[in-house]
Amino acid sequence: MSRIVYVNGDYVPEEEAKISIFDRGFLMADGVYEVTTVLGGRLIDFAGHMARLKRSLDALDMEAPAGEDELLQIHRDLVTRNEVDDGLIYLQVTRGNPGDRDFAYPAPGTARPTLVVFTQSKPGLADNPAARAGWKVISIPDLRWGRRDIKTVQLLYPSMGKMMAKKAGADDAWMVEDGFVTEGTSNNAYIVRDGRIITRHLSQEILHGITRAAVLRLAREAQMEVEERPFTIEEAQAADEAFVTSASAFVMPVVEIDGVRLGDGTPGPVARRLRDIYLDESLKTAI
Template sequence: MGRIAYVNGRFVPQGEAVVHIEDRGYQFADAVYEVWALFDGKLADAEGHFARLERSLSELAIPMPMTRAALTLVLKEAVRRNRVREGLLYLQVSRGVAPRDHAFPNPAVRPAVIMTVSATDRIASEARAAKGVSVVTTPENRWGRCDIKTVSLLPNALAKQKARAAGAAEAWFVDELGFVTEGASSNAWIVDEDGRLRTRDTNANILRGITRGSLLEVIRHEGLEVDERPFTPADALAAKEAFITGAGTLVLPVIAVDGKPVGEGKPGPVAAKLRRLYIEQAKAAAI
């Protein structure tokens, strides 16, 4: 069975799915997106993703294309039709289709909605986590509203390509003060020299990662110490451990930064424990 996409009210074979040439998401990146991890065919961290989607749309003055209840039904139907148990669901909402003009269309047009579902090899993912990954650093060059999850991802794509060319899995953006902001598609964490978990606070123009937020709940439940303040690449290299979080990576240990080892150069016990606990919580709460 081939993959099935959802495009503006219709489920179609993904190879036949198309959007209008004047869709503003295509022409202006005038669109937002969300990605849900799927566990046993269910949506992980659903509430957080819905809330962030609604906030992103509100910040761009794009109306919700349907009620949350209706959207939930469509999302679940997309998963069912693709027969995916473990994977990712991608949702994109653009302002809609209108003759090309930078200003918003007046009168307003109906938002355009697409969804795709892809399978994930959890065995391979666990093997990757057991081995750990490396990251590279790159200067922060993104726009000033990274808190909105828009499809304007060219700097992220270039950063990710820089990482791939270096044989790394992720790139960490570093701001003008020398602090790590976040990854190209993840949030960045370290376990510092004193054993404290550190990750940048979301008031610093970074994406309000849903996996990040759920992991903070796990951390507090476990009574671990967390410090939401920035760290430098040097801090990461001096740390006991480092890791990244995101819907696609979950909790993934980082063992090297710019070719230099973090800690002992292998995944540490804190990241391994947090990955296990996060997955357990996400599975239990998935809808």
Template sequence: MSIAYLNGAFLPLDQVRISPLDRGFLFADGIYEVAAVIDSGLIDSASHLARLQRSADALGIRLPLSLTEIEAVQKQLVARNALHEGLVYLQLTRGADATRDFLPSPDTAPTLFLFVQDKPFLNVPAVTTGIAVATMPDLRWKRRDIKSTGLLAQAMAKQAARDAGAQEAWLVEDGFVTEGASSTAFIVTDEGIITRPYSQAVLAGCTGDALTALAAESGLAVIRRPFTVAEALSAKEAFITSASTLCQSVVTIDGQTIGSGTPGPVAMRLRALYIAFARATAV
């Protein structure tokens, strides 16, 4: 049984107990982060922790530990679980009140919960085959820049994508792709690498940020603008980024082949650059 962390204590995951009155359970009043682990090192840790702080500030949830202390907890979990490749999941909620009420008590103590997942993503079949994407309406709330635990719309989109034979959903609003259900969406055209600019309509992706910086350093043009489904269908390449996939090629969208129908050279180059960067900067 893996070791988890809850409010100051390390304990077996099956012994973790969180109150049924926790506002994360009752109201999805919480946020989360997922950090990749490669060779037992945390990837993009500073970026993930900075986003955690931004999300917490946006909701007015107090962090019970400093960012340095949270990173130390994550590293302890990696060590205690002998995690070589996988993910560290962190969830912060406003905490548990004595009764259910939309307005929390001013003295409510936040709940901080972390656990690890052993998950390979460096050498998986999708790297060489690419993945299929299905598009569907974006039904989420308007503050998508906050990494909220309220993921019902994303879960529904993932299920619909699976039913359509796809591995990811691209969410569409007013004809434009916002992002993936759990990833950042990119296309490659004659202009360069195109991805949506950050706003309250999308989540700022930590992996995507690092990858676009690497692309720019390598002389690849990165254009931040919205793109339509039609543009994506006619693109040379498409790909997604996330902590759990790194950089992964999209070879079909809604059943239509993208480019050659195989992982493209730009996405594969960026994936290699990102993995080298991740290993060099892991903590």
């Protein structure tokens, strides 16, 4: 059976889902998105994702297509309709179809935004074998636009980064700007030195990760020291361990950077502990 997806007020089989060819998300990448994790049929940190969605919409002067309560119901309906136990829910909002192609976009309220929501079933998402082996990453220059704090659908360069990593036999790429790591292609980056967790501070240069916020809060509650500042690839290669965080990877250990093995080449104790703590606490607060 095909998935049921949500498009502008209607639940339809994915084969019947349609948007206009003049939609600005299609023509201009004029849209934002969120990905919410589903574990055991429940949503992880939904409120955090909705808060970031509002922030992204506000930053682009884009109208919200629905309120948080309605979006929550849509997410729950899709989980039920598609019988998702573990997986992801992708939500995308674009500025919609103002008529014809034009660089200038319409004022808020003059064009109906497009809302698309769909599920991806991923059984056993939390028990990813990669978390036991750890990721290998390469470094690439960060060539994205400057507002990485807005979660837009402009994902061409991160996609190219994923393919560069794949070609190099790695799992992901860390992007570097002005000599410092910004983030991974779809995750926030961290290193650990003498038990201290180091990750880049929040700014327009990186995405304000929902999982990042939760993991850092939990780390501090567990009496771990956190330092928010930039770090270089060379510093990362000399670190005791490293990891990334994202909605789909949770806390993923990194064991090799640009061919240099970290420690003994296996996931370190800080990353392993944070992954366990994050999954345990997330399941307790899931809705």
